[in-house]
Amino acid sequence: MNILDKIVADKRQEVDLKKSLITLPQLEASVMMERTSVSLAEVLRKSNSGIIAEHKRRSPSKSVINQSLSIQDVAKGYTNAGACGISVLTDGKYFGGSLDDLVLARASTNIPILRKEFIIDEYQIIEAKAYGADVILLIAAILSKEEIKTLSELAKGLGLDVLLEVHNEEELEKSLMPSLDMLGVNNRNLKTFEVDLDISKSLSVKIPDDFVKVSESGISSVKAIRDLKAFGYKGFLIGENFMKTDNPGENAKKFIDELKK
Template sequence: MNILESIKQKKVEEVAFLKSICSIKSLEKSGFFESKTISIKQSILFSKTGGIISEFKRKSPAKGNINLDANVISITTGYVDAEVAALSVLTDVTFFGAKPDDFFLARENNKIPILRKDFIIDEYQIIQSKTLGADVILLIAKILTHQQMHNYTNLAHQLGMEVFLETQNETEILSVLDIDFDLIGINNRNLNSFEVSIENSIKLAKLLPESSIKIAESGIQSVETIKLLKQNGFNGFLIGEYFMKEQNPAEKCKELIQQLL
């Protein structure tokens, strides 16, 4: 069993437990469910600082522990001060070390679009995402059926959220072109081998319509890489580890953005 299959199996167990302790009706009466969302698509399109989506995460299966004791408020508000286009906050506890209130604290303290970064395998998680205050959800093509992607995208849109659809290869990209996603991510990292290939992402981006809002994910470690990807049609860049491995992630983010300007 590879890591993605392990994560998916764990999510099935997690969602079953959540459903047993909190109904959908209860979710719809709590948190930020009635709050208006902020468009990440518009924020990326009109970004004056490079379309950076800065990520808050504590660890990952690929890199192990990154910054376990990171302060979510100081880092995310620091990212916003650096004028990023949006935030991404991990909510997976088992594999990414998220704390239960990470997303809540990020939402409470920031007024820019926030992506809920998790492994969504059930409609329950989409409703939960709205309750958490997410503006956009992540759907991963590799772990969902075509019908699930359609249904989950429609539900997210009904709730006022946008959809960030993550792909990794030609087959996945060609299979999702009829889905009404808002952003499409191309993961530079192979989720089976964890190898990173920027060249592969550039090749895959050419399969997408020019109108697609293309986001590069994983393994982005330099201004030169961002500029190369931008020249090849990418609109935004999801960056986590490059910032989070530093003692001051927000300052690293600010430095990168200043080099892009």
């Protein structure tokens, strides 16, 4: 069983437990359900930096990245740095995140927030909206074509943007559908954790222009982003590069300023 299979098995149990604690009608009563989401796809289309900055405390590949910072400070720092959006990991067991992080980030910024999560159930999408997310992530490696369709259409119905993540051509081909806004190519092999930016480059030609192209993982230099822009990428998800420092917002600002030169 690889790490992705383990995460998904745990996530199924977690979602079943949550459903018994907080019902769908309770989620749907959240004031956030009335909030108009901000489209990350639209922000990325107009941006000249395209940075989606991530809040991540730890990961299965790196264990602890940064446990000491407050999510409010990080979210404000990323906003002041000029990030297009903020990615907030809400998985607890493997990444040290929580839905509280989503709520606190939402209270700290008006820019689009992506709920970074292993979504396998419609419940999690309503939960994302109820806790203040603007965007959800769907991972093609853990979902069938039918599940991608059902989940993405529900998200669109709630006014959320959908970022679908793929790792290879096979995942990309089963995933292309009108209910997606952005296609993310993860440069990290989730089974081995090795990173290779050529994955983004080789898949770029297969992604239709209707979708905003996002490159994820392993991006640590301005040069890498300039290279990827030549392949039509508009969004760049960066987590560890900022989070492993004492001041992610300040480092994101330096990075974005350099990129804009």
